[in-house]
Amino acid sequence: MRTTRGWSAxxxxxxxxxxxxxxSATGPARADQTNTRQGSAAAQATTATFGxxxxxxxxxxxxxxxxxxxxxxxxxxxxxxxxxxxxxQPALAFTVQGLPANATNIRASLELYSWQAFSAGxxxxxxxxxxxxxxxxxxxxxxxxxxxxxxxxxxxYNSWDVSxxxxxxxxxxxxxxxxxxxxxxxxxxxxxxTTSIRPRLVVTYDTATDPWQLVWSDEFNGTALxxxxxxxxxxxxTDYDLPCITNRPENVFVSGGNLTLRVxxxxxxxxxxxxxQYTTAYLATDKTNQTFTYGRFExxxxxxxxxxxxxxxWPAFWMRPQTGGNGEIDVVELQxxxxxxxxxxxxxxxxxxxxxxxxxxxxxxxxxxxxxxxxYTTEWEPNAIRWYVDGVQVWERTPAxxxxxxxxxxxxxxxxxxxxxxxxxxxxxxxxxxxxxxxxDYIRVYQRTS
Ligand SMILES: [Ca+2]
Numbered sequence: 451m452r453t454t455r456g457w458s459a460x461x462x463x464x465x466x467x468x469x470x471x472x473x474s475a476t477g478p479a480r481a482d483q484t485n486t487r488q489g490s491a492a493a494q495a496t497t498a499t500f501g502x503x504x505x506x507x508x509x510x511x512x513x514x515x516x517x518x519x520x521x522x523x524x525x526x527x528x529x530x531x532x533x534x535x536x537x538x539q540p541a542l543a544f545t546v547q548g549l550p551a552n553a554t555n556i557r558a559s560l561e562l563y564s565w566q567a568f569s570a571g572x573x574x575x576x577x578x579x580x581x582x583x584x585x586x587x588x589x590x591x592x593x594x595x596x597x598x599x600x601x602x603x604x605x606x607y608n609s610w611d612v613s614x615x616x617x618x619x620x621x622x623x624x625x626x627x628x629x630x631x632x633x634x635x636x637x638x639x640x641x642x643x644t645t646s647i648r649p650r651l652v653v654t655y656d657t658a659t660d661p662w663q664l665v666w667s668d669e670f671n672g673t674a675l676x677x678x679x680x681x682x683x684x685x686x687x688t689d690y691d692l693p694c695i696t697n698r699p700e701n702v703f704v705s706g707g708n709l710t711l712r713v714x715x716x717x718x719x720x721x722x723x724x725x726x727q728y729t730t731a732y733l734a735t736d737k738t739n740q741t742f743t744y745g746r747f748e749x750x751x752x753x754x755x756x757x758x759x760x761x762x763x764w765p766a767f768w769m770r771p772q773t774g775g776n777g778e779i780d781v782v783e784l785q786x787x788x789x790x791x792x793x794x795x796x797x798x799x800x801x802x803x804x805x806x807x808x809x810x811x812x813x814x815x816x817x818x819x820x821x822x823x824x825x826y827t828t829e830w831e832p833n834a835i836r837w838y839v840d841g842v843q844v845w846e847r848t849p850a851x852x853x854x855x856x857x858x859x860x861x862x863x864x865x866x867x868x869x870x871x872x873x874x875x876x877x878x879x880x881x882x883x884x885x886x887x888x889x890x891d892y893i894r895v896y897q898r899t900s
């Protein structure tokens with residue numbers, strides 16, 4: 451084992467990785483899958499009940515359960531006192547509030563209580579206009595779309611499905627139009643002394659509960675690398691690629707919301723490695739003791755590996771056991787050059803000598819890693835490891851696919867971000883545009899709570 455300056459395991463790991471990726475790159479790409487992230491869509495239903503904030507209380511009739519002042523609504527198609535047009539359409543206003551931003555599948559029912567059963571058909575409409583007052587014909591609401599109809603009135607709460615009208619927080623006014631039964635139907639108003647029979651709007655919604663909870667992240671929103679999280683190798687080099695690794699701002703910096711790993715073409719005296727023709731950056735969390743056993747590891751990044759200008763460039767986000775030894779999880783390898791630029795690589799390693807590994811190339815259906823920011827995610831669980839590109843699952847490994855899964859994937863791993871130059875995929879040539887920036891918007895680590 452050749453030892454590189456300052457550390458050895460990482461260098462050897464990446465060096466042996468390259469050979470195999472080359473061999474697999476010529477094989478047919480696995481068919482793309484379209485699964486979405488697992489475990490992220492569990493829904494929990496919540497019900498909220500709202501009382502009316504206004505209604506067209508009808509007061510003068512002390513009959514049919516009208517037990518006092520402003521305690522009843524009345525509906526009727528005709529023969530209503532004080533209503534020369536013979537029709538009364540009580541209106542009720544509600545304010546829906548407190549629904550969370552991630553509320554989905556919102557359902558709502560308007561519920562009115564009746565003391566008696568009637569053969570009265572009633573239709574609830576969305577309404578505009580005042581719902582506050584005696585409900586006189588002159589002040590009647592303007593009826594909007596019919597939402598729901600009941601053929602009769604039952605004793606107890608009667609409900610109308612108004613889900614199509616209730617879309618979230620906000621004010622909603624409904625009017626009740628009675629089509630049959632030649633008399634009034636009385637309904638307790640919002641001011642009825644018995645609170646348990648007042649009008650209500652029952653709203654039920656789902657909230658997606660994500661079992662993956664954020665446990666660690668670097669959003670790179672400051673002005674300097676957070677050295678409590680990352681160790682930036684300095685004045686180091688590997689035996690498998692060309693550059694000198696430095697922690698200078700010329701090679702690694704945080705600005706504009708991104709971490710940038712920059713490869714430069716320059717002559718640089720690199721310790722015992724002599725003069726190098728390129729410089730680069732290499733970050734890891736082993737020395738900062740940021741380690742994880744299982745979790746969802748996600749990077750949002752823009753790679754410099756475009757179709758025509760990136761030969762010999764190779765950014766990567768990967769993980770290694772904190773104690774060294776066997777095992778490696780590559781969230782993504784973003785290899786440059788015309789042959790590779792569209793196919794981010796997913797990989798796992800058991801050992802380097804002899805080399806035992808499994809890998810996969812995902813051909814992005816449109817675009818490529820250099821055309822903008824993309825997300826690269828690995829979900830590492832006790833019985834499966836899944837890879838995603840832009841939220842689409844592209845690969846999965848399990849103990850069934852990988853005989854050595856259980857031997858190496860149940861121990862703490864640390865994170866690595868590096869930007870290789872040259873090596874087994876070829877060195878930069880005259881077409882390679884330098885400096886080249888590997889821009890990382892964030893690194894996030896989630897772990898399951900359930
Ligand atoms: Ca950011």
